[in-house]
Amino acid sequence: MTGCIVGWAHTKFGKHEGVELETLIVDAVTDALVDANVAPADVDEIYIGHFNGGFVMQDFPASLVLQAHKDLRFKPATRVENACATGSAAIHQGLNSIAAKKARIVLCVGVEKMTEISGAAIGEVLTKASYFKEEGGENGSFVDIFARITDSYFQKYGDQSDALAQIAAKNHANGAVNPLAHFQKDLGYDFCRTESDRNPLVSGHLKRSDCSPVTDGAAAVVLADTETAMGMKKAVLFRATAHVNDFLPMSKRDVTQFEGAALAWQKVYEQAKIGVDDLDVVEVHDCFTTAELLIYEAMGLAEKGDGARAIAEGWSTKEGKLPVNPSGGLKSKGHPIGATGVSMHVMAAMQARGDAGPLQIDGAEIAGVFNMGGSAVANYASILEAVR
Numbered sequence: 001m002t003g004c005i006v007g008w009a010h011t012k013f014g015k016h017e018g019v020e021l022e023t024l025i026v027d028a029v030t031d032a033l034v035d036a037n038v039a040p041a042d043v044d045e046i047y048i049g050h051f052n053g054g055f056v057m058q059d060f061p062a063s064l065v066l067q068a069h070k071d072l073r074f075k076p077a078t079r080v081e082n083a084c085a086t087g088s089a090a091i092h093q094g095l096n097s098i099a100a101k102k103a104r105i106v107l108c109v110g111v112e113k114m115t116e117i118s119g120a121a122i123g124e125v126l127t128k129a130s131y132f133k134e135e136g137g138e139n140g141s142f143v144d145i146f147a148r149i150t151d152s153y154f155q156k157y158g159d160q161s162d163a164l165a166q167i168a169a170k171n172h173a174n175g176a177v178n179p180l181a182h183f184q185k186d187l188g189y190d191f192c193r194t195e196s197d198r199n200p201l202v203s204g205h206l207k208r209s210d211c212s213p214v215t216d217g218a219a220a221v222v223l224a225d226t227e228t229a230m231g232m233k234k235a236v237l238f239r240a241t242a243h244v245n246d247f248l249p250m251s252k253r254d255v256t257q258f259e260g261a262a263l264a265w266q267k268v269y270e271q272a273k274i275g276v277d278d279l280d281v282v283e284v285h286d287c288f289t290t291a292e293l294l295i296y297e298a299m300g301l302a303e304k305g306d307g308a309r310a311i312a313e314g315w316s317t318k319e320g321k322l323p324v325n326p327s328g329g330l331k332s333k334g335h336p337i338g339a340t341g342v343s344m345h346v347m348a349a350m351q352a353r354g355d356a357g358p359l360q361i362d363g364a365e366i367a368g369v370f371n372m373g374g375s376a377v378a379n380y381a382s383i384l385e386a387v388r
């Protein structure tokens, strides 16, 4: 592969009342350029990942990045969108520009400001990323979509409520020590397993603790071609990347398995010449606990229908053979749609360099990222390894 992450930044995720979208963008971009020690004038291209869809009135955010520094004026800047994988889409576009030799240094930022509108309006905006005529509008929210997936999986493989609660508890415990996370509270297994006033059922089998929250935030990375990166103070190489889109309608797919996700993982393993056992740590897309369960299977950590084993045996805990979401994942760190994919790459890059502080997995060298849009519709996988 031809690109490296040479610097990054990450705002705290959470509810940023009164903070504008452009402030989140400018903060992340400014800090990432400082972290990379790259002068704004040396940036060749800019990609911004922003889903929006009605969360904020301000659309067309590409040039908002330029507000971080006067020397970014007149740089080519483009907004990309691929539902919840919008952040990874921005990074992959940046890598494409580098591979095409159109850019040496690319600035990628992901952002979302979700909390300005009501809960009901947020739900409506999110369903625009479903196959609307069958799955959106009066037919339900994204929680309903994943509740349906959960139902189908339970019907095929039996009730997995214990595993879902174990995943929620693990990710909340991990997020409790992440200063950038939306939630920094270890809720515990019993709380996550039990329906209560504080943890009501939201849809089907899914309780509040099974869902990622509604979050504001931004994250940014600076990418450089490998040759340039080797002269910089830090460089985390993309050993492999894959992007696989599947059909949008759930009615055209077997929702009890994430086939597009499995193909994306297969491609990155082949490219990087590694297998699942070679990974030291991964950040994966746990928009709902069911998603993490199905991703265990898609990435080959567990057999089809046996994803629960990965959490029951403790494999995916921080102490396990493959720590999954030591950052707390979307569940606890939060899921500001456009920022999520960039955030996952920041967390993975920090792990690969040993820079993850309280989140650090000892000896982690090879880090995986899996970010998806919709119910495994837009699937992006990356394998990262620090080379400086």
Ligand code: COA
Pocket (backbone or CB within 6 Å): 084, 119, 126, 142, 143, 202, 208, 209, 210, 211, 212, 213, 214, 287, 335, 374
């Ligand atoms: N997990 C755990 N706790 C949560 C939570 C979540 N997802 N969402 C909110 N809470 C907590 C809040 O912090 C608050 O706690 P407090 O009383 O101690 O302050 C309490 O629950 C109530 O918060 P509120 O915002 O009123 O909850 P809600 O019931 O309106 O919203 C969900 C909860 C799950 C419906 C909402 O987070 C949601 O819609 N999530 C899914 C978002 C989504 O679909 N994203 C796209 C994925 S593809």
